[in-house]
Amino acid sequence: MNAAPPPDLATALQHAELLHDRAAIEQAIARMAQRIRNDMAGSRPVYLTVMKGGLFFGAELALQLGIDIEMDYLHATRYRGTSGGAELAWIREPRADVRGRRVLLVDDILDEGPTLVAVRDWVRERGALDTRIAVLCWKRHGRGVPGLEPDYHGLEVPDRYVFGYGMDFHEQGRNLPAIYAL
Numbered sequence: 730m731n732a733a734p735p736p737d738l739a740t741a742l743q744h745a746e747l748l749h750d751r752a753a754i755e756q757a758i759a760r761m762a763q764r765i766r767n768d769m770a771g772s773r774p775v776y777l778t779v780m781k782g783g784l785f786f787g788a789e790l791a792l793q794l795g796i797d798i799e800m801d802y803l804h805a806t807r808y809r810g811t812s813g814g815a816e817l818a819w820i821r822e823p824r825a826d827v828r829g830r831r832v833l834l835v836d837d838i839l840d841e842g843p844t845l846v847a848v849r850d851w852v853r854e855r856g857a858l859d860t861r862i863a864v865l866c867w868k869r870h871g872r873g874v875p876g877l878e879p880d881y882h883g884l885e886v887p888d889r890y891v892f893g894y895g896m897d898f899h900e901q902g903r904n905l906p907a908i909y910a911l
Contacts, residue, residue, distance in 0.1 A: 735899040741892075742902075745909035749884050754865070754894055754908065757883030758786070761863060762793035764881055765833065768861075773797050774831040775857075777823050779848065780804040781903065782837035782895040786865040790835060798833070801825040807844050817847045828856035837895040838866040839882065842874035866891065866908065886910065
């Protein structure tokens with residue numbers, strides 16, 4: 730049995746609403762970088778980007794931080810190209826030693842939060858001194874992990890399917906320079 734082809738990105742874009750253009754994204758990242766720089770001054774945090782979604786945001790935030798960081802990444806996902814989350818799958822664990830270190834987890838979006846909680850707990854179990862979460866987008870909808878909030882967030886997005894700037898539309902459109910919603 731053949732799998733159905735993925736929905737067409739061009740068609741999705743015709744029906745999508747532009748939420749945040751590149752200028753708004755860059756301004757939000759600059760504001761976040763200033764807060765993080767102030768909070769983490771005097772330390773060299775481990776900077777863990779959550780792949781694939783956090784790639785663009787993580788790179789831009791790192792460039793604007795203005796402090797030295799030890800960069801690493803991880804790949805843990807619940808989605809695997811779908812819109813519904815499943816059990817967490819670790820594709821790549823970070824290599825950096827976080828024991829006794831400050832850690833900044835960087836991801837594209839905080840939606841419901843189980844992925845970030847699992848990653849945060851994994852980092853804490855390995856002895857991180859302090860773990861902070863930075864996300865570009867935050868969906869505040871009341872269905873998230875109780876008590877989970879990002880330490881830093883750039884933009885809020887509605888409780889809709891969002892894509893672009895790292896977030897995918899059926900594994901398409903991650904490299905769009907803006908954020909859209911269906």
